[in-house]
Amino acid sequence: MTSAFSFINKKPTKTKINPLSSSLIDELYDSQEFSSFINQPSSSSLVIETPSRKSAFNFISSSPPSSQITKNLHNNNDKQKKSLWTLIQSKKKKHSLELSNLYANSVKLEQIKAQIDQVVQEKQQAMQDESFLLARDLQQRENEYRKQLSHLLQSRWQIRAAWKKMAEILMDEAERSEDVVSMFEEERDARRREYDQYAKNMDQKDEQRLEEIRLKRQDIQSQRSEITLDIEIWKRNDTEIQETMYEMVMDEIEKKKELEEKSVQIQNEIDALLNRVNLLKEDKRKHDNQIKELETIMEEKLKPLTNKKIDHEQELEMIKQRQKETEEKSSQLDEEDMKANLEMKVHLDEKSRGQKEIEELERNIAIINNRKLFGKEEAQQVLDVLQNQLETRDQAVDREQAKLKQAKKIITDKIKEIDIIQSNEYEHEQRKVQLDSTILQLSAKWKNLNDQKQLAIETNQFEKAAVLSDQIKLTEQQLDKAEKEKESLQHDALQLSLSEKRKELKDKKEEYKVLELEVERNIISILTSSQRELNQILSR
Known part of the structure; x- marks a missing residue:
């Protein structure tokens, strides 16, 4: 294998x-x-x-009610x-x-x-x-x-x-x-x-x-052709109507133009000749009246064509309305075409995504x-x-770590021993201070009692002297006990033991440092060697 x-x-x-x-x-x-x-x-x-x-095609599939559970x-x-x-x-x-x-x-x-x-x-x-x-x-x-x-x-x-x-x-x-x-x-x-x-x-x-969409576009194109033809026919009819209207009032138009030109000239003369203002104004009024009469005559002559002109203009409006509706339909169809293209692109994307899902x-x-x-x-x-x-x-x-742990335990034990000795030394020092104070107090008390006893003897107060004598003996006993306890405190021995323990602790710490470096080297060597062995296994 x-x-x-x-x-x-x-x-x-x-x-x-x-x-x-x-x-x-x-x-x-x-x-x-x-x-x-x-x-x-x-x-x-x-x-x-x-x-x-969720599947891209879930909307096209359905399950019968009997199989739904x-x-x-x-x-x-x-x-x-x-x-x-x-x-x-x-x-x-x-x-x-x-x-x-x-x-x-x-x-x-x-x-x-x-x-x-x-x-x-x-x-x-x-x-x-x-x-x-x-x-x-x-x-x-x-x-x-x-x-x-x-x-x-x-x-x-x-x-x-x-x-x-x-x-x-x-x-x-x-x-x-x-x-x-x-x-x-x-x-x-x-x-x-x-x-x-x-x-x-x-x-x-x-x-x-x-x-x-193709059939709708054909229909719109047909409607556009019809509208274009209708507009051309309307334009020709409009030209004919304009020409007929001009021919019917051509003389009046020429007279009107002449009168309008003369009216302008008169107005200019009014501005130039202030002394003839009133006369010229009267002439102008007459000409204006004549213009109005001519306009009335023109309107009367054009009345037969007024209704036809209105119908003609309305026909143009209807053609324009049809043209507008056709363009709106075309725009709607363009939007529908664009929407259809987008939907078809979505369909292609969905089919592509579905194919990728199957491949995945x-x-x-x-x-x-x-x-x-x-x-x-x-x-x-x-x-x-x-x-x-x-x-x-x-x-x-x-x-390797156990070696280090054991060495560390030895150091910890040494530290505990030193702590105990230091604690005992401190207690001895405190007790010595207390004893010195007690001895000093008892010595002062003993001297005071002796002075009182001597005074009692000199004043023949022998009963008081007897009581004081008993107190002196008790004080001497207490003083002797305190001095003996002070002598029993071995301060030098504790100092010597503490010095020895500290030296031992220093030596152990030095040994621990050496051992720590050795253990670290050994551990790294073990890990490196293990790495090489693993590489050999992996390369088989």
């Missing part, structure tokens, strides 16, 4: 039947390849999108399958992203270790040069780098857990793929039937629509079939690598 890792040394091809299976194990150990793989769109991530969209049950079952498949794909994408982030962080391991070594050297040099402020800053940087290193070392557990979860998801995906394939095949067949019926109906509808379903069926065939094998390969390589690697790392 061909190795599951044979794809490692192969060049990528343009056709990828199963983009996940061809890179899954490789990306498990190669962080850069894994990051690039995660950021590429996966065909399997598109699987659930196509059947979840069965269809609803079938749809509900499909929805459950889609939901489960979508959930699986979402989990896979989430864990892939998580692994990508973990690997992106883990590649910094050797970089941070190199930075730690450099900072340690710089700190040692700063201490030799007695640049203690610089050494303090370098120590802070070293602590920060070590925190980052510790965080990165802990991420290996997260990586292993994430890959275990990924293996479970791959196994579940392979088990669910058969149901999803059957669902897609049914969806593909249904879409294909809808597409064929839709294409047939729309082609017939478009042909009928275009034929109707075909691709998804091929992808899911591949997941069904190789998903379980892939998941098992992940588990085998996890068990044979990662767990062995982690156990070795754990042993």
Whole structure:
């Protein structure tokens, strides 16, 4: 059987039947390849999108009432399958992203270790040069780098857990793929039937629509020809009417023109000859009256043609109205033609989209079939690598970290011992201060009591002297007890023990630093060696 890792040394091809299976194990150990793989769109991530969209042809299909209940049950079952498949794909994408982030962080391991070594050297040099402020800053940087290193070392557990979860998801995906394939095949067949019926109906509808528009255009063109002919006839008639009217009143028109010209001349003479204004006005009035009489005569002569002129003008208005209506019909037909073209374009787009949906379903069926065939094998390969390589690697790392943990526990115990000694020393110091104060008070009291006893004896107050004598004895006992307790406090012994413990702590801290560097080198060596072994496995 061909190795599951044979794809490692192969060049990528343009056709990828199963983009996940061809890179899954490789990306498990190669962080850069894994990051690039995660950021590429996966065909399997598109699987659930196509059947979840509403079909472009749903409006042409209908189900009889008798089959509606069965269809609803079938749809509900499909929805459950889609939901489960979508959930699986979402989990896979989430864990892939998580692994990508973990690997992106883990590649910094050797970089941070190199930075730690450099900072340690710089700190040692700063201490030799007695640049203690610089050494303090370098120590802070070293602590920060070590925190980052510790965080990165802990991420290996997260990586292993994430890959275990990924293996479970791959196994579940392979088990669910058969149901999803059957669902897609049914969806593909249904879409294909809808597409064929839709294409047939729309082609017939478009042909009928275009034929109707063509007939309407022929009718409009015929009407335009008739209107053009009517306008030409009207224009000829109008010319004849105008000529007839002119001939009937030609003499009057000439006289009218002469009188109008003379009236203008008279008006000019009025303006030039103010002294003849009244006379000229009278002449003008007479001529105006004659003009009015001539106009009246003209109107009387033209009365027989007035009605014909009105009818003639009305005929033109009717022709113009017909022309306007025809142009409106033409505009409406242009709009209808444009709308029909847009609808036909929509029909073409819908048919193209339907064809692409069917092709996409075909691709998804091929992808899911591949997941069904190789998903379980892939998941098992992940588990085998996890068990044979990662767990062995982690156990070795754990042993190294256990050394460091044990050394750190010894230091912690030493610190606790020093804290106890320091606490005892502080208590002794406090007790010594209290005893010094008590001894001082008792000494003063003893002297005062002796003075009072001596005065009582001198004044023959023997009873009082006896009481004072008892108090003096009691005070002497208390003073003796306090002095003995003070002598029993071994301050020097505590100081010596504390000094020894501090020296031991310093030595252990130095040993811990050496061990810490050694463990870090060992862990990085283990991880690097494990990486080489994994690469050898992957290249088989």
